[in-house]
Amino acid sequence: MMKTMLMLMTFLNGILFMISKHPLSMGLILLIQTLLVSLMTSLNSKNYWFSYILFLIFLGGMLILFIYVISLASNEKFNFSLNTSIQNLIMLMILTMMFFFIDKYFLNNLILNYETLMNYNNILMNMENSQILNKMFNFPTNMITILLMIYLFLCLIAICKIIYIFEGPLRPKF
Numbered sequence: 241m242m243k244t245m246l247m248l249m250t251f252l253n254g255i256l257f258m259i260s261k262h263p264l265s266m267g268l269i270l271l272i273q274t275l276l277v278s279l280m281t282s283l284n285s286k287n288y289w290f291s292y293i294l295f296l297i298f299l300g301g302m303l304i305l306f307i308y309v310i311s312l313a314s315n316e317k318f319n320f321s322l323n324t325s326i327q328n329l330i331m332l333m334i335l336t337m338m339f340f341f342i343d344k345y346f347l348n349n350l351i352l353n354y355e356t357l358m359n360y361n362n363i364l365m366n367m368e369n370s371q372i373l374n375k376m377f378n379f380p381t382n383m384i385t386i387l388l389m390i391y392l393f394l395c396l397i398a399i400c401k402i403i404y405i406f407e408g409p410l411r412p413k414f
Contacts, residue, residue: 250276263309274298
């Protein structure tokens with residue numbers, strides 16, 4: 241149920257991203273999309289670290305893009321259209337109603353899913369979390385972790401070169 245709602249919201253964010261024209265609204269939609277994808281990833285895995293790392297990496301990239309867009313398109317006005325927001329709200333309501341009417345036994349399944357989820361959470365709480373975290377840093381996956389660290393270090397160096405104080409798009413205006 242939760243996965244279906246997250247997939248529905250991801251689909252709606254994709255539609256909103258195609259409709260939006262301003263770079264800041266596109267960045268906000270992309271950030272929300274990343275949050276939804278990391279939530280779906282955390283629901284599918286026993287370990288929340290991967291989704292947390294994914295969200296933090298995208299958040300860092302979005303902050304850099306935000307600074308870059310602000311320095312290039314600082315005078316562009318953000319137009320908020322009432323008609324567009326009403327259309328988006330109607331589309332959201334229609335998709336939500338379709339979602340609820342597709343499943344005839346939604347209320348019965350909701351109670352059953354809640355009880356199943358509570359039992360599953362109790363089982364996960366009783367598991368040893370240290371063994372789950374050890375799998376992330378042991379032999380098959382330690383190379384991925386090291387490559388991720390090297391990639392982040394190279395991105396840091398590239399960003400420092402891009403924002404060199406005397407030349408480039410982020411130079412101060414004297």
